[in-house]
Amino acid sequence: MENHIFGLIKEEKNRQESTINLIASENYASKAVLEATGSVLTNKYAEGYPGKRYYSGCETIDKIEDYAKDLGKKLFEADHVNVQPHSGSQANMAVYLSILKPGDTVLGMGLGSGGHLTHGHKINFSGKIFNFVPYNVNPENELIDYNEIEILTNQHQPKLIVAGASAYSRIIDFAAISKIAKDNNALLMTDIAHIAGLVIAGLHPSPVSVADFVTSTTHKTLRGPRGGLILSTAEYGQKLDRSVMPGSQGGPLMHSIAAKAVAFEEAQTPAFKEYQKQVVLNSKAMCTEFKNLGYHIVSNGTDNHVFLINLKKTCNSSNNELSGQEITGDIVERALEKAGITLNRNSVPFDTESPLITSGIRIGTPAITTRGFKENEVKQIAHWVHEVIKKRNDEMFLQNLKEEINIFCKNFPIY
Ligand SMILES: Cc1ncc(COP(=O)(O)O)c(C=O)c1O
Structure with missing residues (x-):
């Protein structure tokens, strides 16, 4: 049946297939x-x-x-x-x-x-x-x-x-x-x-x-x-x-x-257990990559499917390319969306920004692991996120990256 809503469902399916989903609370149901x-x-x-x-x-x-x-x-x-x-x-x-x-x-x-x-x-x-x-x-x-x-x-x-x-x-x-x-x-x-x-x-x-x-x-x-x-x-x-x-x-x-x-x-299947193991491996691998790039990770790491980056503390430290800049969760969330990466801004412990702006972002691996991403891919994603944060005002860069990510995602179909 083709009507307005079914057209929009198709549009949303296409968005899900062609972008990278780092929202920790989402997944792709079978x-x-x-x-x-x-x-x-x-x-x-x-x-x-x-x-x-x-x-x-x-x-x-x-x-x-x-x-x-x-x-x-x-x-x-x-x-x-x-x-x-x-x-x-x-x-x-x-x-x-x-x-x-x-x-x-x-x-x-x-x-x-x-x-x-x-x-x-x-x-x-x-x-x-x-x-x-x-x-x-x-x-x-x-x-x-x-x-x-x-x-x-x-x-x-x-x-x-x-x-x-x-x-x-x-x-x-x-x-x-x-x-x-x-x-x-x-x-x-x-x-x-x-x-x-x-x-x-x-x-x-x-x-x-x-x-x-x-x-x-x-x-x-x-x-x-x-x-x-x-x-x-x-x-x-x-x-x-x-x-x-x-x-x-x-x-x-x-x-x-x-x-x-x-x-x-x-x-109940062994495949589910393997999937969960990979979720955690991916989370740890991506978290380590961000640490290597100089990001401040809340609690300094992860044991599970999620981790948080404190952007304010990252900018306040002197050992990375973002030192001295003013970057909020809200700014990063919007720039990433333009490049085809979705995640959510998130308050960090004792945040001085409002929940609408926030000093942090939350990154989760359940969805990307379901579509087959492993350590190599998640490390690549960490670098893309880093590039987007650095070039957040460069619309041409964000547009080009969106196209690159679209092509990358075609190798990992969801349905
Ligand atoms: C810990 C926790 N409890 C409860 C909920 C609420 O679930 P729902 O959005 O289905 O109401 C969430 C959702 O994000 C959650 O993270």
Whole structure:
């Protein structure tokens, strides 16, 4: 069918195929995941849970959701799973509403340190409804400061601690945070939206055995459809399910749940594990290349799929070609887009720029690894990014590079 929207979808597919995607939270879902997402399951209302629906005609739907739950439980080795959250934010909301009352105190990582909006930011429902106390990374080494978490927990006696991040490049010691929570009778929710794929592949310690709740998106390193999921201990399963539906959602997106099951199937394969290993190898290789070019990397490196560059600190140091210049995340993001490289500007710890401008950029390797880039290609990309930053005002250079990148990308088709 050719109409306006299908023309635009084609245009967007072409953009994805012809540009380099360094956005850490994005990925390319498989054709099978796309097929399930675009299936007739979108037609069905199925409020409730398998065997307990508020609509008839759910026999097949029940089989799909039961299958997704079984796979999800097996994959994460969890006692209980809910696959209905429409997104990562909805998953977090459902956990909060299952155990907290408005005004309750919660500890969550500050946005500037790498936490997510739903971990208590003032402009988000989380920060409006609950009394979130932020913890931050250590200003010296830019690593999570477990001592600070302990001190704040002792001081504020939160009902819940939230651990997990959108922009943190190091292994998170979930077991250490769990101990602090237990010692203070607090519950622990870990948000593995970004690192779910790494957790499944055993490249990041799983929080499942040490947390009361684990939330995730399904579309980042997990490479499934857009959506969320929640794992919990058996103790909280029933409360949690009621908090998702009827507590905070209506009908489940069955097309998305089916696509989650397809993604879970894919995540069980050896190829998925190999893919996650390469994601980390690529991230480390690119990060090292940037370091060699004189860039300041937040926390001085990466253990996972993402790292952050502090442009301000880079310009303030004397050992690179950008010394003394004024460069923000916003400027770099826009120049790179003109050259066919997409990424996002990102606040760095204790950033003095606003979240709209920022002093940093976030670089992730999940998407480029899916399309087959390895160490050689990611090192090349680091050099392209560097050239763009240096020649950010040279429109002709940016245009020529865009064409070069377009040709380069043709060797790595996505679909
Ligand atoms: C750590 C974390 N939690 C939750 C979310 C929210 O997910 P969604 O965009 O699906 O609501 C994100 C998304 O970026 C995230 O990074």
